[in-house]
Amino acid sequence: MKKFYLETFGCQMNVHDSEKVVGTLESRGYEQVETVEAADLVLYNTCSIRDKAEQKVFHRLDQFKRSGKDKLFGVLGCVAQQEGEKIFDKAPHVSLVVGSASYSKLPELLVQLETGSRHVTGLSLDTDETFETPLTRRDNPHRAFITIIEGCDKSCSYCVVPFTRGPERSRASASVIEEAHQLAAAGYSEIQLLGQNVNSYRDPSPEGWDFSRLLEAVGHVPGVRRVRFTTSHPRDFVKEIIDAIDRTGTLCNMVHLPVQSGSTRVLAAMDRQYTRDQYMQRIAWMKNARREIAISTDIIVGFPGETEEDFAQTMSLLDEVEYDSIFSFKYSVRPNTPALALGDHIPEEEKSRRLTVLQEHQRAIQLRRNTKLIGSEQEALVEGFNSSTGQWIGRTSQNRVLNFTAPPREDGIVPERKSVIGRYVPVRVLRAGPNSLAGECRAAL
Numbered sequence: 001m002k003k004f005y006l007e008t009f010g011c012q013m014n015v016h017d018s019e020k021v022v023g024t025l026e027s028r029g030y031e032q033v034e035t036v037e038a039a040d041l042v043l044y045n046t047c048s049i050r051d052k053a054e055q056k057v058f059h060r061l062d063q064f065k066r067s068g069k070d071k072l073f074g075v076l077g078c079v080a081q082q083e084g085e086k087i088f089d090k091a092p093h094v095s096l097v098v099g100s101a102s103y104s105k106l107p108e109l110l111v112q113l114e115t116g117s118r119h120v121t122g123l124s125l126d127t128d129e130t131f132e133t134p135l136t137r138r139d140n141p142h143r144a145f146i147t148i149i150e151g152c153d154k155s156c157s158y159c160v161v162p163f164t165r166g167p168e169r170s171r172a173s174a175s176v177i178e179e180a181h182q183l184a185a186a187g188y189s190e191i192q193l194l195g196q197n198v199n200s201y202r203d204p205s206p207e208g209w210d211f212s213r214l215l216e217a218v219g220h221v222p223g224v225r226r227v228r229f230t231t232s233h234p235r236d237f238v239k240e241i242i243d244a245i246d247r248t249g250t251l252c253n254m255v256h257l258p259v260q261s262g263s264t265r266v267l268a269a270m271d272r273q274y275t276r277d278q279y280m281q282r283i284a285w286m287k288n289a290r291r292e293i294a295i296s297t298d299i300i301v302g303f304p305g306e307t308e309e310d311f312a313q314t315m316s317l318l319d320e321v322e323y324d325s326i327f328s329f330k331y332s333v334r335p336n337t338p339a340l341a342l343g344d345h346i347p348e349e350e351k352s353r354r355l356t357v358l359q360e361h362q363r364a365i366q367l368r369r370n371t372k373l374i375g376s377e378q379e380a381l382v383e384g385f386n387s388s389t390g391q392w393i394g395r396t397s398q399n400r401v402l403n404f405t406a407p408p409r410e411d412g413i414v415p416e417r418k419s420v421i422g423r424y425v426p427v428r429v430l431r432a433g434p435n436s437l438a439g440e441c442r443a444a445l
């Protein structure tokens with residue numbers, strides 16, 4: 001049997017794409033292995049969002065240039081789409097280059113490889129249906145991803161995604177709901193709806209559902225206990241989404257709403273299509289929701305032309321919103337993007353300084369916010385057990401990590417981990433750090 005190794009970089013869309021690739025390969029008789037050494041076919045599912053991410057795959061390929069002579073190498077995903085056949089020049093031992101819109105063609109591309117073609121590519125961005133999922137092999141036994149929309153029609157001036165993932169195409173609502181039913185029946189209790197911009201979801205079928213309608217319907221599928229969604233673009237974020245969260249207990253009280261900058265001037269240069277005030281309006285909807293909603297965001301520092309004053313506005317936005325978590329990045333120039341023309345004149349050390357200042361400030365905010373939860377009771381989905389601390393690892397609806405202990409059972413039986421993982425248990429929060437909570441489950445497990 002042929003063996004393949006697959007390493008995944010990048011966002012959750014890529015993680016989910018890899019699940020589809022694994023399913024497809026297994027259905028064709030390939031077996032997944034844990035090391036490059038043991039594999040006949042070595043695949044990298046790549047990310048090109050920042051230069052560093054892109055370089056990773058070339059480092060990996062370099063590592064096995066000589067030792068991998070008897071193996072086939074393939075580059076999948078966003079670097080594949082962006083660099084195309086240039087990858088064969090940069091890394092001549094690569095035989096397969098496939099972009100994310102072409103995974104449905106993977107079986108026929110594999111046949112070409114197997115029959116001896118030296119260089120095989122799947123780089124078309126024509127909008128074939130890429131939602132077919134019967135071959136998906138999911139890694140997490142309790143949480144499952146469902147892609148509801150592919151691609152991106154925005155044109156944020158720094159971003160490669162519209163080039164690497166192509167134009168937006170939404171999946172029919174009935175197909176999403178059907179997959180949610182199948183997943184719930186198979187024991188997945190948490191569903192995460194995926195798209196580069198889920199808010200611009202438009203049901204292509206006659207029902208014509210928008211995102212909030214779809215979200216609420218997924219929340220009503222029997223057996224589904226938690227629904228999350230990523231990621232949202234503020235411009236298309238409407239109040240109906242918060243109304244749906246208010247009405248539907250299964251919709252998690254958390255929203256990831258990338259802001260990128262607190263300065264309206266920089267937002268305009270980024271072509272984000274909203275102002276700081278408009279962004280804050282969305283935040284106000286969340287702050288007025290029935291349940292407290294955890295808010296997270298993405299921030300870029302050092303965008304061309306970002307002054308000290310602009311950066312100060314991003315810092316003040318952190319205080320105004322009080323995010324529960326942030327993902328922050330130094331601006332990285334990307335090929336093909338409109339911002340390429342703006343240059344990259346903020347020195348690397350200054351970008352690093354701004355990033356550190358921002359992250360330290362946010363750390364204090366997170367500690368403050370987490371500390372407020374001490375004494376509260378949270379429902380945790382048990383995700384694992386940490387043998388070195390003797391604690392169960394749980395996750396709250398707001399997506400916080402909550403480590404906890406539980407009293408011994410009266411009958412003296414130590415529960416099998418397998419039987420506890422995947423359960424939802426009430427945990428009292430006793431301690432808080434900037435990145436996690438710790439507590440105690442009052443009942444034995």
Ligand code: SAH
Pocket residue numbers: 049050158159160161196197231232233258260298299300329330331332333334
């Ligand atoms: N569709 C999502 C973004 C996906 S990319 C959205 O619109 O929010 C994830 C994050 O990477 C972005 O939110 C942005 O903060 C960051 N990012 C994208 N391009 C970047 C670049 N050229 N340099 C630095 N960070 C970047």
Ligand code: SF4
Pocket residue numbers: 152153154155156159160161162196197233
């Ligand atoms: Fe990139 Fe903007 Fe599209 Fe997000 S919305 S993927 S940042 S172009």
Ligand code: F3S
Pocket residue numbers: 009010011012013014046047048049077078160161164165
């Ligand atoms: Fe990276 Fe592509 Fe996702 S560039 S962030 S893997 S969409």
